[in-house]
Amino acid sequence: MDKPPERPLPEWAAFGLVAASFxxxxxxxxxxxxxxxxxxxxxxxxxxxxxWVMAARLLRDTPDRLYDLETQQSRFRALQESLGMAAxxxxxxxxxxxxxxxxxxxxxxxxIPIATSTFFLSFLIWQGISALLYGGAVVLVAPSRQRIVxxxxxxxxxxxxxxxxxxxxxxxxxxAAVAGAIFFERRGYPVLSxxxxxxxxxxxxxxxxxxxxxxxxxxxxxxLGMSCTGGVLAAVSLGVxxxxxxxxxxxxxxxxxxxxxxxxxxxxxxKFVDLNACTKQVASQPAGAILGLAAMIAAVSIVVTMxxxxxxxxxxxxxxxxxTLLVNVYAPMYDAVLLVVAILxxxxxxxxxxCAMFMVAxxxxxxxxxxxxxxxxxxxxxMIAFGFLLYLGFLTRTASAAGLVExxxxxxxxxx
Numbered sequence: 539m540d541k542p543p544e545r546p547l548p549e550w551a552a553f554g555l556v557a558a559s560f561x562x563x564x565x566x567x568x569x570x571x572x573x574x575x576x577x578x579x580x581x582x583x584x585x586x587x588x589x590w591v592m593a594a595r596l597l598r599d600t601p602d603r604l605y606d607l608e609t610q611q612s613r614f615r616a617l618q619e620s621l622g623m624a625a626x627x628x629x630x631x632x633x634x635x636x637x638x639x640x641x642x643x644x645x646x647x648x649x650i651p652i653a654t655s656t657f658f659l660s661f662l663i664w665q666g667i668s669a670l671l672y673g674g675a676v677v678l679v680a681p682s683r684q685r686i687v688x689x690x691x692x693x694x695x696x697x698x699x700x701x702x703x704x705x706x707x708x709x710x711x712x713x714a715a716v717a718g719a720i721f722f723e724r725r726g727y728p729v730l731s732x733x734x735x736x737x738x739x740x741x742x743x744x745x746x747x748x749x750x751x752x753x754x755x756x757x758x759x760x761x762l763g764m765s766c767t768g769g770v771l772a773a774v775s776l777g778v779x780x781x782x783x784x785x786x787x788x789x790x791x792x793x794x795x796x797x798x799x800x801x802x803x804x805x806x807x808x809k810f811v812d813l814n815a816c817t818k819q820v821a822s823q824p825a826g827a828i829l830g831l832a833a834m835i836a837a838v839s840i841v842v843t844m845x846x847x848x849x850x851x852x853x854x855x856x857x858x859x860x861x862t863l864l865v866n867v868y869a870p871m872y873d874a875v876l877l878v879v880a881i882l883x884x885x886x887x888x889x890x891x892x893c894a895m896f897m898v899a900x901x902x903x904x905x906x907x908x909x910x911x912x913x914x915x916x917x918x919x920x921m922i923a924f925g926f927l928l929y930l931g932f933l934t935r936t937a938s939a940a941g942l943v944e945x946x947x948x949x950x951x952x953x954x
Contacts, residue, residue: 587661587706592617593639594649601779604646605786607637614638621657640794642787643779644771645708645740665703671710672698672875675717681885688885691897692878696904697919701872709872712738713879720855720883723760732760736767742791743868744876751847751858808911811923812869816916835924836865842931849934856880860927864920871907874900874919881926889933896926 592614596604603609639646652660652667676692677685692698702709718734732752738744752760775784807815817832839861846857859880863869877900885893903918911917 586708587664588614588617589638590645590649590664590706591653591657591660593641593646594653596639597643597646597778598650601643602782604639604643604779604783605637605790610638617657637790637794640790641708641740642771643775643783647774647778661706664706668703668706668710671714672702675710675713675879676882678717678721679879679882681882681887681890687890687894688882688897691894691901692882695875695878695897695901697872697875697878697900701904702875705872707872708740709875711740712744712873713875716855716859716876716879719760720851723851728757728759729763729766732757732763732765733767734763735760736764736771739764739768739771741873743866744862744873746866747843747858747861751854754844755847755854808908808917809871810869811863811871811874811907811917811920812866813864813920814867815869816920819911819916820914838931839864839924839927842927842934846930846934849937852883852886853930853934853937856884857927857930859883860923860930863923864927871904871917871919874904874923877919877923877926884930884933892929896922896929 592610593604595617596609596613600609649664652663654660655663673693676689680688680692698710701707715734715737719731722728722731722734735745735748738748749761752758752764772784775787807819810816810819813832813836817828820828843857843861846853857880859876863874863877878897881893881896881900899922900919903922907917907919
């Protein structure tokens with residue numbers, strides 16, 4: 539069967555995208571350095587990086603109280619006051635209790651050497667590490683052709699620059715782990731692929747659909763590699779925090795998952811992209827039609843993904859990463875940067891224009907997602923993710939039909 543014709547982006551369009559992306563990245567990095575060194579702009583340093591610093595210092599001083607609510611809140615308030623920020627409100631009831639730190643002990647242990655310096659130097663160090671991890675992930679999975687266009691569009695994504703870098707999130711770790719897994723699987727090293735993928739265990743919800751993909755695909759050596767990484771991370775957690783803190787984290791994990799699943803209208807669902815959050819975002823008490831529509835979208839997404847699992851590695855990973863965002867109990871906006879990785883994985887010469895359109899659409903949607911969500915709309919990033927999954931289903935169906943046609947053509951006798 540003949541290969542599909544290549545349809546690269548026009549040179550003027552590629553140059554324009556690269557130039558615009560470069561300016562966005564440069565402007566944001568300059569803004570980040572300016573904020574880090576300007577005391578009057580300390581209020582702009584928000585997000586979970588404060589939690590990492592608090593947890594690292596708490597683990598260093600009193601590891602057995604790492605997940606104690608009162609200790610976390612008092613340490614968090616003290617850190618905010620030292621930086622001139624407004625302290626978080628004290629929880630009135632156990633149901634309203636806010637844990638500043640929810641991640642496993644090995645995450646806090648990783649941040650101990652970073653948190654030893656001043657806060658803003660630590661913030662710049664973590665931004666640099668995040669940029670290296672995410673940049674490496676993008677380069678690993680970017681297409682061999684038109685790499686510059688794909689890389690710059692990915693680097694200029696607000697899901698990375700704003701939600702990951704500015705808020706100090708860990709999404710770059712997930713991107714690097716997934717990209718490493720895809721890189722090693724493409725080259726025939728399944729154990730190393732699983733070892734890289736195991737670093738996603740800092741947030742178990744990221745593996746909700748990846749583990750079934752490996753199981754149903756018979757990729758047991760990758761699961762073995764993932765188990766090795768998990769064992770090492772568990773040993774680190776036990777070594778730095780002890781049994782009590784590890785058990786406290788497991789209890790907190792299930793408690794928080796239940797809280798997110800049943801939370802009402804006061805929960806900030808506008809910052810999430812999963813269908814569960816979008817359903818609650820449309821109405822605090824969703825009607826049957828809304829639930830039915832969400833169930834239908836979820837069913838279609840699962841069917842498309844399971845069909846993609848039988849296809850090429852690119853389709854398989856792109857569908858699984860997208861499904862991880864759509865059908866999940868906890869998929870915040872910053873984890874939607876995995877959708878950028880999914881688009882890069884699928885980017886080929888014959889579909890470069892479509893992938894570039896999806897990348898631009900995701901970047902634009904991320905800029906307006908929270909504003910539209912506050913008005914009662916579902917997240918635009920969610921709708922684009924579902925559209926991308928439908929496109930994957932189209933590719934899978936086209937590839938299957940082409941395979942059937944090719945198989946049905948009899949072999950022609952060679953001329954004598």
